[in-house]
Amino acid sequence: MNNIQSNAARILQNNKAEILDQWHQQLILNTKSLVESIGLNVMKQRTEEFLDTLIDALTQDDDFEGDSYDNARNLMTDISRQMTLSSLTPSEVTLFVFSLRDIIFPLFQTNMDAGQLAAHYSLVNSLIDRLGVFTFTVYQESREELMREQQQAFMEVSVPVVRIWDRIIMIPLVGMLDSSRTQQMMETMLTALEDYQSKVAIMDISGIPVVDTLVARHLITAASAARLMGAECIITGIRARISQTLVQLGVDLSGFITRTTLADGLQLALKMTDQKIG
Amino acid sequence: MIEVTILKIGDTIIVPIQTELHDLAANFLQENILKKIEKVGARGLIIDVGVVTIIDSFMGRVLVDTAKMARLMGTETVIVGMKKEVVMTLLQLGLMMQTLHTALNIEDGITLLNRLTGGNHERSII
Amino acid sequence: MKGPSSKDSLDISVANYEDVILARQKARELMQSMGFSLLAQTRMVTAVSELARNMVVHAGRGQMSVNSVEKLNQKGIECIFQDKGPGIQNIDQALRQGFSTSNSLGLGLGGAKKLCAEFDIQTTVGKGTRVTIREWKTR
Numbered sequence: 279m280n281n282i283q284s285n286a287a288r289i290l291q292n293n294k295a296e297i298l299d300q301w302h303q304q305l306i307l308n309t310k311s312l313v314e315s316i317g318l319n320v321m322k323q324r325t326e327e328f329l330d331t332l333i334d335a336l337t338q339d340d341d342f343e344g345d346s347y348d349n350a351r352n353l354m355t356d357i358s359r360q361m362t363l364s365s366l367t368p369s370e371v372t373l374f375v376f377s378l379r380d381i382i383f384p385l386f387q388t389n390m391d392a393g394q395l396a397a398h399y400s401l402v403n404s405l406i407d408r409l410g411v412f413t414f415t416v417y418q419e420s421r422e423e424l425m426r427e428q429q430q431a432f433m434e435v436s437v438p439v440v441r442i443w444d445r446i447i448m449i450p451l452v453g454m455l456d457s458s459r460t461q462q463m464m465e466t467m468l469t470a471l472e473d474y475q476s477k478v479a480i481m482d483i484s485g486i487p488v489v490d491t492l493v494a495r496h497l498i499t500a501a502s503a504a505r506l507m508g509a510e511c512i513i514t515g516i517r518a519r520i521s522q523t524l525v526q527l528g529v530d531l532s533g534f535i536t537r538t539t540l541a542d543g544l545q546l547a548l549k550m551t552d553q554k555i556g
Numbered sequence: 557m558i559e560v561t562i563l564k565i566g567d568t569i570i571v572p573i574q575t576e577l578h579d580l581a582a583n584f585l586q587e588n589i590l591k592k593i594e595k596v597g598a599r600g601l602i603i604d605v606g607v608v609t610i611i612d613s614f615m616g617r618v619l620v621d622t623a624k625m626a627r628l629m630g631t632e633t634v635i636v637g638m639k640k641e642v643v644m645t646l647l648q649l650g651l652m653m654q655t656l657h658t659a660l661n662i663e664d665g666i667t668l669l670n671r672l673t674g675g676n677h678e679r680s681i682i
Numbered sequence: 683m684k685g686p687s688s689k690d691s692l693d694i695s696v697a698n699y700e701d702v703i704l705a706r707q708k709a710r711e712l713m714q715s716m717g718f719s720l721l722a723q724t725r726m727v728t729a730v731s732e733l734a735r736n737m738v739v740h741a742g743r744g745q746m747s748v749n750s751v752e753k754l755n756q757k758g759i760e761c762i763f764q765d766k767g768p769g770i771q772n773i774d775q776a777l778r779q780g781f782s783t784s785n786s787l788g789l790g791l792g793g794a795k796k797l798c799a800e801f802d803i804q805t806t807v808g809k810g811t812r813v814t815i816r817e818w819k820t821r
Binding site: 576581609611614639640644645648 | 702707
């Protein structure tokens with residue numbers, strides 16, 4: 279085994295320039311967006327680094343999980359992440375590694391007897407397969423991570439907290455209020471209360487189409503949270519139909535301050551904080 | 557036993573909780589606060605939990621009970637500075653602690669106490 | 683790919699209220715080092731507090747182990763509470779009981795369940811109770 283690995287390493291080392299040259303051509307052809315996003319020079323640098331670490335690892339006579347492949351794996355992790363950010367397709371990602379096979383095999387053919395070929399083929403084959411799988415796994419993981427980040431960003435954007443007056447913040451609620459959004463909203467609201475030391479939080483529910491018992495419970499939780507922090511919460515946007523529904527459903531909001539319009543709520547908030555407009 | 561400082565400023569007793577209290581220490585603190593009220597006849601009590609990182613069901617109940625006991629002795633209680641993580645955890649536990657008066661900080665707490673002990677017992681934040 | 687496995691592990695004997703504080707600190711330390719958010723830490727440590735107290739109150743003493751665990755791509759923390767106390771007759775009732783319904787101690791079981799992503803309880807009357815809670819990163 280040792281012999282085959284070092285022999286393969288030697289052939290790769292002797293033909294480095296040629297391998298890189300062909301690999302670059304393949305990459306420019308197949309993964310154009312990657313080349314565009316990181317630039318041709320950076321890509322050339324990375325592929326060369328990668329080939330070096332591979333040759334290095336081969337001469338250490340270790341298997342793919344071993345320490346000698348640490349550098350190769352780290353480099354591939356970096357490149358895969360880059361590929362995710364450049365929105366490469368899964369096939370482009372796998373081609374990045376697999377194109378190496380078509381370059382290395384002909385080299386073996388010209389550099390050794392037929393008797394040695396099979397062992398070398400199988401070595402490089404399994405190595406490239408594992409690299410391919412590894413790359414794809416990292417790609418997949420970083421894609422999931424990216425999606426989570428985007429989801430998080432969306433959640434934050436979807437619950438804005440506006441500091442509308444000194445010591446008064448306002449949270450306009452729009453759309454569905456499920457438990458995960460409520461948690462998010464509460465966290466954003468409490469952070470703002472803490473940061474601005476605001477005394478009043480106005481939750482405006484004008485943008486919530488249906489207020490049922492579940493939504494009401496979320497509102498009560500959020501209002502209680504503001505209260506525990508030491509602020510007061512005013513719920514505005516309680517239109518006639520919502521008020522009817524709430525009472526018919528048996529939801530008790532009597533412990534909280536509620537108003538029909540945001541304007542009324544703001545006026546009350548100003549009074550509560552001893553402030554006047556103008 | 558862990559000692560918690562109990563300060564007296566004018567008519568107000570201020571208790572800044574600076575360490576993690578285990579259950580017996582929390583009970584001990586409750587007793588000491590009530591003894592202090594008895595001794596000095598304070599009208600207001602402020603418990604500052606600004607650096608308390610955990611309020612579980614036991615500690616939550618100690619706070620609520622202390623406020624109730626103090627009220628029986630004619631002293632209004634304001635809990636100040638509760639951290640947002642603590643607040644969210646308490647709510648998830650199902651502890652709304654609706655009977656408690658709260659304020660963002662000691663200064664607001666004193667303002668609220670003046671209001672509360674000025675004969676007006678409505679919840680107010682002015 | 684690694685399957686479920688545990689890396690760091692720590693055993694704490696919980697026999698009095700000061701040990702409950704120690705149990706909380708150990709759970710927090712591990713979560714801090716794993717990069718859990720402050721909110722996640724507060725939730726989990728509160729649950730640890732409830733369950734550790736339960737052991738002291740109902741069983742006199744018990745054992746807590748804190749482990750870092752992994753499943754698929756997620757990292758998590760696991761706390762196991764094991765005691766040789768009287769066990770629980772009616773688990774459903776014990777879980778339903780809120781802190782507001784009674785003044786007796788050790789009502790934290792239901793509370794702990796509400797705070798954790800995963801909650802598992804095994805109990806045998808006369809033999810003891812084992813509660814396992816887990817929290818995963820990125821929740």
